[in-house]
Amino acid sequence: MISFKGEDSTGEIFRSALCFWEEQSGWNGIASEAGPWAIAEFLGSPLDSRFVQSFKSVAASSIFERAQIFGRPFRFEDMGRLFLHKLRDHAGGQLSKLPSRIVVGRPVEYAGPRPDPALARQRYDLMFEQWGSEIHYVYEPLGAAFSFASRLERPTTLLVADFGGGTTDFSVVRVGAPGSSQRCQPLASSGVGIAGDRFDKRIVDHLVLPLLGKGGTYRSFDKVLEIPGGYFRDFADWSRLALMRNKRTLDELRKLQRSAVDPTPIGRMIALIEHEQGFPLYEAVGRAKRALTASDEAEFSFSGGGVEINTVVSRRDFERWIAEDLRRIEAAMDAALVKAKLEPVDIDRVFLTGGSSLIPAIRALFERRFSVDQIATGGELTSIAHGLALIGSDANPAEWSV
Numbered sequence: 001m002i003s004f005k006g007e008d009s010t011g012e013i014f015r016s017a018l019c020f021w022e023e024q025s026g027w028n029g030i031a032s033e034a035g036p037w038a039i040a041e042f043l044g045s046p047l048d049s050r051f052v053q054s055f056k057s058v059a060a061s062s063i064f065e066r067a068q069i070f071g072r073p074f075r076f077e078d079m080g081r082l083f084l085h086k087l088r089d090h091a092g093g094q095l096s097k098l099p100s101r102i103v104v105g106r107p108v109e110y111a112g113p114r115p116d117p118a119l120a121r122q123r124y125d126l127m128f129e130q131w132g133s134e135i136h137y138v139y140e141p142l143g144a145a146f147s148f149a150s151r152l153e154r155p156t157t158l159l160v161a162d163f164g165g166g167t168t169d170f171s172v173v174r175v176g177a178p179g180s181s182q183r184c185q186p187l188a189s190s191g192v193g194i195a196g197d198r199f200d201k202r203i204v205d206h207l208v209l210p211l212l213g214k215g216g217t218y219r220s221f222d223k224v225l226e227i228p229g230g231y232f233r234d235f236a237d238w239s240r241l242a243l244m245r246n247k248r249t250l251d252e253l254r255k256l257q258r259s260a261v262d263p264t265p266i267g268r269m270i271a272l273i274e275h276e277q278g279f280p281l282y283e284a285v286g287r288a289k290r291a292l293t294a295s296d297e298a299e300f301s302f303s304g305g306g307v308e309i310n311t312v313v314s315r316r317d318f319e320r321w322i323a324e325d326l327r328r329i330e331a332a333m334d335a336a337l338v339k340a341k342l343e344p345v346d347i348d349r350v351f352l353t354g355g356s357s358l359i360p361a362i363r364a365l366f367e368r369r370f371s372v373d374q375i376a377t378g379g380e381l382t383s384i385a386h387g388l389a390l391i392g393s394d395a396n397p398a399e400w401s402v
Helices: 035-044 076-089 117-128 140-149 196-207 230-235 238-244 247-259 263-274 278-291 315-321 323-340 360-369 383-392
Strands: 017-027 030-034 049-053 067-069 072-074 101-106 134-139 156-163 168-175 184-192 217-220 223-226 297-304 307-314 349-353
Touching (some): 017 035, 030 035, 030 076, 035 076, 035 278, 049 067, 049 238, 072 076, 076 117, 101 117, 101 140, 101 383, 134 383, 140 156, 140 168, 140 349, 140 383, 156 323, 184 323, 196 238, 196 307, 196 315, 196 323, 217 247, 230 238, 230 247, 230 263, 238 278, 263 278, 263 307, 278 297, 307 315, 315 323, 315 360, 323 360, 349 360
Parallel strands (some): 101 134, 156 349
Antiparallel strands (some): 017 030, 067 072, 156 168, 168 184, 217 223, 297 307
């Protein structure tokens, strides 16, 4: 694993974040940074920059064509190439010589409404075209299975659950004894476009959006209508929130504010967007969510853009908000077992990976179906990368490719 160095480094983790600001020496007058350095640049000058995070979540979306940033259009592959360029710059020479073979992890099911896997593949091909001549796409939970298999000393039927930012994916893998010619044999995979980002949205939906006008009304001629939900859906999606800071959207919101029965909540939304408070807001959401993994209650505290929120959220409420999401995740797990023609009793080990695997309600879902001794965790943020690297070193990685 490459460890990134520098004052703003976070070790082996390089978040999919980008920050843009206007500068004559930059590309087309726009300078940029990525990963933890993007976060540092944004926090240093939030009003003069544009911050985009989790841009991967639009990879399979036909609705997303480009983002206008300081008047310049950026397609998905433009942001991806820029991200890789900056990642390489911050690798301290460890990526000065690129390998010819690249292994890219992909979810079993992409996030978003009506995702288009072929479109995602096309965009990722363009993103990586300057990096290697041999590109393989591998399901992310299969990568995690390879990583976990390196710990095993006997044949094992393994269920891997990968909880990412936008998707939850499952793979059932038969792991052979050490030294086997084909150590991992995939039996089945399934997935659902629900994971950590969706859980964040539930917190925003219940604690933040009511203060920003959700459920409110506005006057249109002689009618009183409910405020359109599209603005709130975009605000609750941190990959789209940053893109709301554009003239057309802000003009629409100001017009809506003038006709609102209660204009104050819409004014709060405008202030949060104008003052680039998306990142601090979602950091506050993340802190509360992480605190609930260890405590029955957590304080949700946010201050920015003239908006103050201080409230206590209980784990019980949070689990009630995500209950339907958990049911869909469990259904995806059942689908993987059905495809593999296996029952829970046939599974020897369960490996949970990804940040949301630490949520107690997620853990409880598996403990209801499997014994505690069967369940293993670890390397929540790096196991997939480690496993993909093992696949990349295989003599024939095409065996594992989608």
